[in-house]
Amino acid sequence: METQTHKPHRPAQSGSKAGKTGKGKQKTGFNEKAFAPKSGRRADRQARRNVERDEARLHVPLVNRTPDDEPPPVIIAIVGPPGVGKTTLLKSLVRRYAKQTLSEAKGPITVVAGKKRRLTFIECNSDLNSMIDIGKVADLVLLMIDGSYGFEMETFEFLNILQAHGFPKVIGILTHLDLIKKQATLRATKKLLKRRFWNEIYQGAKLFYLSGVLNGRYPDTEILNLSRFISVMKFRPLIFRNTHPYLLADRIEDLTPREEIRTSKGRCDRTVTLYGYLRGTNLRQNTKVHIPGVGDMDIKTVTKLGDPCPLPDADSEKRRKLSEKKKLLVHAPMSDVGGVMYDKDAVWINVPGNFTRGATDVPHGEGERMVIDLQDARSNIRLFGSSSNPLTIGARHHDRENSYSYDDDDDDDDDDDDDDEEEEVSEADSEFRAGDQVFSEDEQDDQGSGEDDEQPRTGPSNTGRHAVRTIVRPTRGFFSKEKEGGDVAFADSDSELGLSDDEGRDRAGEIMYADDEKEILSDGEEEFDEDSEDEVPAWKSGLAAKASAAFEELNRRRWHKDWVAMIYSSSLSPAQIANSADTTEVKQDEIDDDFFRVNSSGAVNQDDLDMTKEVLSPVALKEWEDEGVLDSLKTLFITGDHDGGVADHETNAHENPEGGDFVDLEARKAQPAPAEFEGIDTGTRALVEGYRPGTYVRIELVSVPCEFIQHFDSRYPIIVGGLLAAEEHMGYLQVRIKRHRWFARTLKTNDPLIFSLGWRRFQSVPIYSLDDHSIRMRMLKYTPEHMHCYASFYGPVALPNTGFCAFNALSGETVAFRVSATGVVLDIGRSTKIVKKLKLTGVPFKIFKNTAFIRDMFTSALEVAKFEGASIRTVSGIRGQVKKALSKPEGAFRATFEDKVLMSDIIFLRAWYSIQPRRFYNPVTSLLLSDKSRWFGMRLTGQIRRDEGLKTPLAVNSTYKPIGRPSRRFNTLKVPKKLQAALPYASKPRLMKPQSKQTYMQKRAVVLEPEEKKTIALLQQIRALRKDQVARRREKQQERKETHRKKVQKDEAKDAEKEKEKKKVYMRAAGMKSKREADIEEGGSRKRRKT
């Protein structure tokens, strides 16, 4: 019987029953009948609630500015306390996507995850500054929690930071679960942590469990599951990131001339380039940027580079799955990938112990290939031109039409330039000269697609360099132009032919953004250079084609002026442009890049007025007397002659018989605006719309503090945040603020506070205030408990509605919760309207009926004059008014009251004194420190006193003294004899002597009757009996209580024992934790646990 096998049940795959399979209730969720409303009213209420809930769920739709075709990589930050397994997870994930094991994971690591998705992983250290910066750029946070320990303070701090800056997606990851041995405890812990996590994020937030570590990685299946969750993750646009361009730098390079550094002993300001994918909105040329931890910078140049980690192109798109080779792409310049690591001023090539050239079956790392190529000096090697794309298959990017793409000849030219500019190309380097190709150190910055070993190399292959080298030293610029005589001559001839439309614009573009650098090549030339052979001079190639194109252009020019070139890149005066309707060309010498010199054209014509209307000249309008001219205009009217009756129909719709109002805008249907500029070349596009998010760019910054380079540490994220025009300025910000409920102390007005607002982190001195009956903004000394208040401080302007969080200290030494307040910006301005109460007191020195003379309130008659008419009050509540200054005691004045005041009264005047926050702004420059977590700003007064060993000054008037309130003695009222005599009898004072003799009632004796005696005796006896009874009862009770007390004591002792045991367990865990931390600190990279 037991061996009998039943046919297994096969659930229906299609048909009506397909959806109904599964276990009834679990599938459908609820039994609908059970939750059906029982009454009409209840149904109504339920429906209303549902509608309200749906309404609350609605949000104003946000435009997602991330381009769909080529989005920037998703930033995935791995955050958690030290020792939780962040690096292990990072390596596991990179291994999952790129099939490579990183020996050292530093800085952002970009991998291709799918056909439309790239991921940038970054590990966040536990420094609060890093957590703040990462929280502002991360799209997805993998929040790691040590399951064996529980939540730590950093986790909660990080979540609160996220909340203040727009909440990105968060996935929790529990690790170290293998340390919990008992299954029941494990389940309980998971449940507990999950509930807490859900409370913190939202009910149902995703929480992952990673069990243990195998071979230094997490189990592959678990990582695979996690990666699946990551790949389907959708991201909601966040307002701040949707309005600012930003970039997470994955590579940094110091371009400062070595000589300058040497002469200044490294103390000179540096020229630094940062590389990364643009995100947020378009980055424009003249945007100012803020690097959190460093400060505000001006962008010198932005250069679009070839994508170092491109998405699969159209070719591989045909395949359904991402090819394995694409998967191998990983871009992590700060880490050691493929044996090449880019440092701030060098490239490090790590090679394994030995390798051979011939062994083609063994794939070489990028570094190995570099070294092999170096040895092969005579061959046509492309050293750094092809660098940095270690394992790419597709040599060419699909954005080949991009005019920045270069071919060999361009590279030759370029290398020449590099040769020119790079004075310190070493002799050793020049030995590697192959043809005219030079290995120059700073060529490394040009990212391009690499060459794969498997692809056969035929002749001088494409190097895939995708960027123009724009930098030519200003001093050298002229000479290099001279050297390239051919090109320049060609350009000249262009202009003589009538500079082609596109090229002219190119030129304009180049001139515009290459401020003081000279652009040598223009795009048009490059394109022609492509086809040319090495022997033929560049300018000769394609001459005929060029000429014919120019001729065509010339023809077009006769009709249309090139407005963009004329307006933006010629030095013609506006009047010249407007009037020269038949100007066919813009002369080359007029297009000069120093257009930005002060425009002096205005000074020429002295007498013209700045007027909007043009002068109507009857002579010019004479032509309208001609009937023919008038009739020619009829086509422009709806009544006029045109194609069909469609417009007539429209007319009727638009016809407004009243005709009073001229506006009928709602009727006009807006056509959808174009998504992007069509048919313009790249140079102009960059000029007009800037660089789009998703492009890989190089940003050159000048005058960067040298400490940024000296103390560079790739473990700390570098973010380049673009600033809006308004955000460059300083002003007073009014914010709504609430002290964080977990922050232990109250916040005090005029105590420095560190804000994280916008991209910035800075210290400022806020004044807290509260709206006082909508009349005034009244200063508060301390933030209220459990309530929002206002704060005003001086700082960089941020748009209203920007969230922020504040800290008292950023250093890791603080044990308590560090987020001290959160809030939102309400208003910005150049002044604030905060007042604080000021009470002026005075005393009367002469009192008339309702008038009194008051002194000691003011010091001069002038002050009194200022307060004439002000309302005053006595302590007892008698109201009055300041009238006029008195001449005699300086500062005394006459005042009137509603009643007579007393000499003992104190008179006070309640005034409001306006105060301004201190103009203190101190950016947190943590990235400039060698020890980045030890940034200290302005200290509190108490802290300074503690540090300096000073005592708190004690003002005599502020000390508390015992208050003595002597009872008031009133003198007896003495009425003069004469007056007494004159008084009527009823009013005469009744003066009586005290009675000296005892009254009858006082002196009589009392004797009891016998019955009374008996009664009293009986009563006494009863009382005695009762007393005795009570005493005995009490004794018994005492006894009972005693036994009970003993019992309770016994129980308590038992409980205490239990508590002690519990504490022991906890302390053991805490001890292990701290020991682990100490281990990590001392051991550096030594890992805590080896499995």
Added chain:
Amino acid sequence: MESRSLVNFSGHQYLRQRLVLSILTGKNVRIDKIRSQDKDPGLRDYEVSLLRLLEKVTNGSVIEISVTGTAVLLKPGVVSGGPIIHDCPLSRSIGYFLEPLIMIAPFSKKPFQLTLRGITTDENDLSVDLIRTVTLPHLQLFGISDGLELRIKRRGAPPEGGGEVQFLCPIVKEVKTLNFVDPGKIKRIRGIAHAVRVNPQFSNRMIDASRSVLNRFIPDIYLYSDVYKGDESGKSPGYALSLLAESTTSAIHCSEAVSTPGETPEDIALLATRALLSEIRHGGCVDRKHQSLVLLMMVLGSEDIGQCRMEEPSVRTIQFLRDIKIFFGSVFNITPIDPTDSSNTELLYSCLGTGYVNVNRSLA
């Protein structure tokens, strides 16, 4: 950080637009060599008055004028708005002061309630009629509409003036992106003929003369005769005709002619009418006099591509485009509407908005 970018200019021309751009971007501007070679060097009274007015509407602005008056430094503050009264000098009309303020007003902290007194109509600047009927509808293209109003309390003709207008403008968070490429066909013509302290028949004569030309084109013509009497008519005699033509897509073209000594009302009317016709012939969706306003609002729009069809830029517009590039870094792409047609001079102006947000707007 505090040393804000300073923009330098020379010459007295284009003063208004540079001040406006400076206030909108918050960049300091220094203008020197103001009529330095002139017999009467330095700022004129109306320019000083404009600077004073800008100081009134902003909070925290610093304006430094050199001793000779040939150089001005403006450190712009925050546009505060609110109720403001300003007496304009009689050397320029109210339009001179109102045009720059219209560009600033939507971006202030409080809604503008500006009262200006002076000359309401002259031959140099837009008259208050044109501002009310043409300029303000242009702002509505950008979503600035509710509560936007210009009230003409009194008219004042040059030279004595005595007019008064009240300008009410709401505040916006950000302006909408413009996409205006269809000029449509002219569907109606409106006009205001006003006459103060002259024979009221003058306005009717102007209307008749204008209709004699315009009637051939379209039947929907309403020309209003607007006669102000007594105290409301200002201190000097004068009359003028302002015309506007509106298309099916609400593109507006306008013209205006103002009385001059020795000219009959008929002459003035014909002048205005013919100017309107030549304006219509230029084509485009925006009037020549309002190119700067529309282009500025396009630059201030959200970070999408805005485009507008206009005729060739005027001299002021060309300089304005250059100034926009200096202040905002924004560049317009200007292409011919129809490259194959040589007779069509209309151009398509397109630019990516800067995503300008009214930072002054308070949430408290």
